[in-house]
Amino acid sequence: VVPTPQWRPRYHFTPEKNWTNDPNGLLFLNGEFQLYYQHNPFENKWGHMSWGHATSKDLIQWNYLPVAIPEVVTKDTTTWIYSGSAVVDKNNTSGFGTTEKPPIVAIFTADQPKQHKESQFIAYSNDNGMSYKMYSGNPVIDLNKSDFRDPNVFWSEQSKQWVMTVSMVNEHMVRFYGSKDLKTWTKLSDFGPAGYTKNGWECPSLLPLTVDDDPKKIKWVLFVSSGGDHGPLIQYFVGDFDGTTFKDDNNGEKVLPVDYGDAFYAAIAWRDAPQNKKILLGWIQDGRKETYPWKGQMSIPHDLSLRTTDNGLRLRQLPSSIATQNLSKYATGKTLLKKNLKIEDTRISLNKERPFSGNSYWIDAEFDVSKAKKTGFYIVENPDVTKNIIVAYDSEKKQLYVDCGNAEAGNKSRENLIQAAPMKDENGIIKIQILVDNSSLEVFGNDGEKVISTMIYPDINATSLWVFTEGKSVLKNLKLWDFSQK
């Protein structure tokens, strides 16, 4: 196996070694973000599913901790620890701790491959989430099903109980359960089938989000992951929740994608972050190339809210301000700044002014595109200018897009060479944030109105970066933080 340090992200989470997929059990505890994650502790591929563990103060730099919940293997049964959530049981409703020392309770799917069975288990921690003991009364929910998974639990003020969303995978339904003590669960309601139903539903979660930055205006958003037509898809539904039942405003008529790329999946949120933020974290996945000695990474965390649009309430996602506040601390060299640069039918190199020309950087750009056809960047271009990826805005099609047609040809499936999201300029102005981190690319358009996330595998010397315009544009503002090293 060939090590691939050139593809190791610098400001995104990757396991120190071996496999990860979904984020699990996101908690904010004593000033630290806890991240558990689907992990194979032994191999660089999916298997031996366990909960890996890491913590971070700023959502950029992560400390690796020992596996928190390992697989359980006995003579007859292998129990894999699939995706789920964790809660701080402040009032010790479960009785697994005390009110002075509240337990942390993890709620997850136990997958038993030999029995073809999935049921919901709980485990508790009395040492701040470092290690967990299995509850002796497991399973806590068992429907004798093979595909029933990914419980996500929160405290409902409306119905004064714990509420769980869990996926009836093949029925394309989210089942809601309620509990007073996290051990005994009663069915509350079902949601679905609705929206996108061509593939199984996984990783449901329901979040209260503020509308138009008004802390008093709350709507509920239900997220569901499922394989889409061109790779993974997470769809969302906006509606109301009364403590037992979720009602979708759109009756599931439209499919609303969280991300327009081909890689963002299985996202869940930190619900208890400072300033009442809801912060979404997804797994960025792609099976096209091996990376070693790790495989899989997490997205940049997204601060979530809703905004009113002509089409109704829509999700707004920005790179979490907790991460962005700390960016300059990790940047290498000076931040590159530009203002009011006129560009007409040309490309301008941004490499000369960058301290190091690697592929870990972050761009915030604002353009006037009123006289442009296409405006944006060529990234990860090789020295002989034959390969690159285009991240740009198409003023005619009114689309934000990522075009991998000139990159790694043959690697991406044909449908995924161009990934695009509908987006309008505002009085001729568009904003683009581009997060390039060695093997991931995340593009946020117009202050988080649209997001495109994908994986990239640039050659080691393909580090050129250009700004370009077809037609005329003005680059009104550019900031570039570099995280590449010498």
Ligand code: FRU
């Ligand atoms: C989503 C998923 C979950 C499951 C986990 C297993 O990627 O399939 O439904 O719990 O991965 O690793």
